[in-house]
Amino acid sequence: MPEEKISNILKTLPNKPGIYQHLDKNGKILYIGKAKDLRKRVSSYFTKGHDSARIRVMVSKIADIQTIITETEFDALILENNLIKEYQPRYNINLKDDKTYPWICIKKEPFPRIFPTRNPVKDGSEYFGPYASVKVMKTVLGLIRQLYPLRTCKLNLSPEAIESGKYRVCLEYHIGNCKGPCEGLQSEEDYLKDVQSARELIKGHLTKVKQMLQEQMQIAATNLQFEEAQRLKEKFEIVDRYQAKSTVVNPGITNVDVFTVFSDAEFAYVNLLKIVDGAVLQSHTLELKKKLEESNSRILEMAIPELRQRFKSTAREIFVSHEVDLEIPEVKIHIPQRGDKRSLIELSLKNGRYFRLEKLKNIQIVDPDRHVKRLMKQMQQDLRMKVEPRHIECFDNSNIQGTNPVSACVVFKDGKPSKKDYRHFNIKTVEGPDDFASMYEAVFRRYRRLLDEDEPLPQLIVIDGGKGQLGSALNALEDLDLRGKIAILGIAKRLEELYFPGDKYPLYLDKRSETLKVIQRLRDEAHRFGITHHRNRRSKGTFKSELSEIKGIGDESVKLLLRKFKSVKNIREASRENLKEVIGSKRAGIIYNHYHSDTEGK
Structure with missing residues (x-):
């Protein structure tokens, strides 16, 4: 069981900087380390042999792994130092001097x-x-x-x-x-x-420093003080190369609890960062099952007393991500808006989101059915649908300068591509680059056929484009008497706006939203599928037009030749005998003479 648990943890670790803690079966910290890439560093303990017997013994005792992600590797170094001094793990070097860094x-x-x-x-x-x-x-x-x-x-x-x-x-x-x-x-x-x-x-x-140096440099050059201008230029270059280091420690922030919350359709995640003497000493995320669609503020109000009691916190100041109606005697509660205090809120949220991501990845590995059910419920809530979007179809048009217009339809079932159900449409009724008319034709043909063949309809249709393409697709559904029976939305590329029929303003989902990621995947897959088909069709059209220009060669002969030789180049280089085997002696002679008459005459 411990091996399976460790294996699942390793699969969900991020490729981000941070610190990791190895714990034994009793929850006691064995070792604290820092990493530029948590996944690579922590995995190395379990994927390669170790010369040190001490390391082998430690690895054999590991029953759990906890992490805290940071903005930079430097932050991880500072945080590692603070935690080692606080917990003095058995397998770490003892750090007794609390003045380690200047x-x-x-x-x-x-x-x-x-x-x-x-x-x-x-x-x-x-x-x-x-x-x-x-x-x-x-x-x-x-x-x-x-x-x-x-x-x-x-x-x-x-x-x-x-x-x-x-x-x-x-x-x-x-x-x-x-x-x-x-x-x-x-x-x-x-x-x-x-x-x-x-x-x-x-x-x-x-910026201000560089601006000041530039002004001084200009004045010196104007006054013909070229040595001074050169000296100022060198200073400017030094400043330009210098980059300040970020930090997770600020001595002005002491003995503070940081509480943040965010939620999805089913659960809320509350993260606690404990700040003691200006240093981050602990990160813990609590997962809460939502019962009555509680607000984030209400969830924080319930979680703060619970976590403070659990970790025996005596901090007199609390930073929170949301307004709370909560009074704790002699404790100040407020929402930081800027500076290092706000950075702690962002760091807490980042660790909470990572905890959720790690849990979701673990569910996806261990219980894929539960993962799909949760994802569908989240999409239903985000997109304000009456049912879960188990079956989604996405349309995208493709044409270059109005030639060979095609439309692609890709299908996702339970959030994953169902490639056997993909379809492409060669647009037949539209002349020139008319995206709106092409979208109407593709949508109409797709669902006319599903209705005729009594096939199941999707719960959601995604249109790659803004209001214009969405309106054309709606007209097609209306002509099929399907409007209102299938949810439909358009996604515009520039800002990833989601347009719904009848809504004046688009919906903007969080860039980290799983719902948005699924829709983006649909859109990108439809674009890829459409472009691939369009290129193939355009290439074949080029071949056919070149061969069809040869007098005495019809479309059927062109098809037979392309089927056999695959390209015009191969046809051009084929012998008269090879051509004769495909299209007969007369037409073979016409093709052969067309490509070789010049060389034979020389």
């Missing part, structure tokens, strides 16, 4: 200094990081020093101290690395402008 500090003081530190202090200063690479941090600080002449001394530059005249400028002033605020040679207002620019650079907001 930060960049903007000190809260007059004329703020910017410097590295491994010890964030809650004194109102700003901290950026942590930096997994000291080299990266030093690059950022070096860039700031190149761009902005900020002080490095530890002097108390209060207004009183500066006015007293007890300080003297140092070497940094004389070599151009500082503007001398200690002697009042630079105002604090001017100094803080440079600090703000440095802050933007640390955050990765480089």
